[in-house]
Amino acid sequence: MASRAIAGPPPRFRKIATEEAFATTELQTAWLDVAKNSHAASLDVPTGILSIFNDPAPGSNQDRFRRQLLDVETERLQEMDAAGVDVQLLSVTIPGVQMFAPDRADALAIATNDHLAAAIAKHPTRFAGLACFAPQSLRGAAREMERAVTELKLNGFIVNSHTDDLYLDDPRFSPILEAAEALDRPIYLHPRAPSNGMAGPFREYGLGGSIWGFGMEAGTHAVRLILSGTFDRFPKLRIVLGHMGEALPFWMWRLDHMYRRRARDGRLTPTSLTPSEYFRRNFAVTTSGFEDEAALNLVIDRAGIDNVMWAIDYPFESSVDAAAFIDQAALTPAQRASICHANAERLFRITQA
Structure with a gap:
């Protein structure tokens, strides 16, 4: 009788976690100062700043x-x-430097990026990093983006959604998008609490945070970029969305359908591509905080396997659980390698160990 092969343990894949948050004591002090003064109406205050940084229980x-x-x-x-995590791609937690006056925001961005670069220098095989900058300070933002890539050798950028209740499709932010495209580094478009213009219905039931408001805010930001023609003006710009794409993969058929109808009716300026075509060309998606295999399969289908990356959402989610999820998902070895490390290495220029 022929012997039956005994399956061994599954092969171990290098794991690069691509949405992993950090903060600094300087930022903590600055956030609390803002929260207790002029920006107290911002939904970021109760959903994040005060609940985490103001003497939690x-x-x-x-x-x-x-x-x-x-x-x-x-x-x-x-x-x-x-948890078997080889590399964390670090990025400053919400709201980053985007709630401060321009000069203060510039100074905090520089200090935060220096702090990040120093941590990476101490552990170059374990950490990579996304630079923050102040969109409310256009000259300072472009200057810091250049420094972050050319001098600090950081791997891309983090923008915590809206700034002064504005989104990156606003023409005033074109120098930022131009800089990201020229530097050939992606912008991770991370959620924050809904802007003041849409915050009202999110103030009750805890809706303003990760249960609903964060994803709705970031997804809305991404759709504005798509429908505004931003990617016709900046065709090589890459945007990264966390949390399995902030619901865009689920909405993609309807986005295409309604885009075509409104473009025909003259209610929307036609763009060169459909929303789904921009999504595959200009976006990448991470799995942060979303351990659902049905959602993963949809994301792979909508974004393409080369545009999906694994993430934890540390420290807000469990590293062990996130690693177990991607290890146990029904993926081919090639798919798992792409999601666990190869796509992040390519998109974020992370050197292989």
Whole structure:
């Protein structure tokens, strides 16, 4: 009788986690100062700043979030090792530097990026990083983007959705998009609480945060970029969306359908491509905070396997659970390699170990 092969353990894939948050004590102080003064009406205040950074209850999730956001080395590396995470792509947590006056925001962006680059220099095989900048300071933003890539060797950029209740399709932000395209580095478009113009219905039931408001805000931002013709003006610009694409993969058929109808009716300026074509050409998607295999399959179908990357959403989600999810998903070895590390290495220029 022929012997039956005994399956061994599945092959281990290098894992690069692509939406992993950090903060600095300087930012913490600045956020609390803003939260307690002129921007108190912002929904970012109750959904993030005060709940995490203003003396959360000892032992609570918020207390742990604050501790782990501020720690870039000790506990973070221990958790990475425990979960089998090879690299974290670090980015500053919401709202970044986007709530401050322009000069203050520029200074905080420089300090935060220097802090990030120093952490990467100490652990070059374990960390990569996305630079923050201040969209409300156009000259400062473009200058810091250039410095972050050419001098600090960071891997791309993080924008925490709206700035002064404006979105990146606004023509005033064209120099930022031009800089990202010229530097050939993607912008990770990360959610934050809904802007003041849409915040009202999100203030009750905790809707303003990750349960609903964050995704609605970032998804709306992405659709504005698509329908505004931004990607006709900047065809090589790459945008990254977390959380399985902030619901855009689910909406893609209807976005195409309604785009065609409104373009025919003259209610929308026609663009060279349909929304779904821009999505495949100009966007990439990460799995951050979303361990749902049906959603993963939809994202692969809508975005293409070369545009999907694994992420945890550390420290807000479990590294062990996120690693188990991608290890157990019904993927071919080639698909798993693409999602776990190869796409991130290519898109973010992360050197292989």
